[in-house]
Amino acid sequence: MSRAKDPICGMSVDTERAAAKGVYGAETVYFCSPHCKATYDARHPSAASSPPTHPH
Numbered sequence: 001m002s003r004a005k006d007p008i009c010g011m012s013v014d015t016e017r018a019a020a021k022g023v024y025g026a027e028t029v030y031f032c033s034p035h036c037k038a039t040y041d042a043r044h045p046s047a048a049s050s051p052p053t054h055p056h
């Protein structure tokens with residue numbers, strides 16, 4: 001069991017019980033709620049809507 005910090009509200013989130021999570025490139029971000037994930041996605045539209053690509 002490990003904990004991660006919700007980047008939107010700053011809450012500590014249990015990674016095994018996170019209400020929402022997203023993979024952004026090589027990084028998995030955990031959220032306390034789907035609402036926080038939606039807020040994060042809105043701030044990172046390219047990361048949320050496309051798979052990680054490294055053309056170079």
Ligand SMILES: [Zn+2]
Nearest residue numbers: 006009032036
């Ligand atoms: Zn949150």
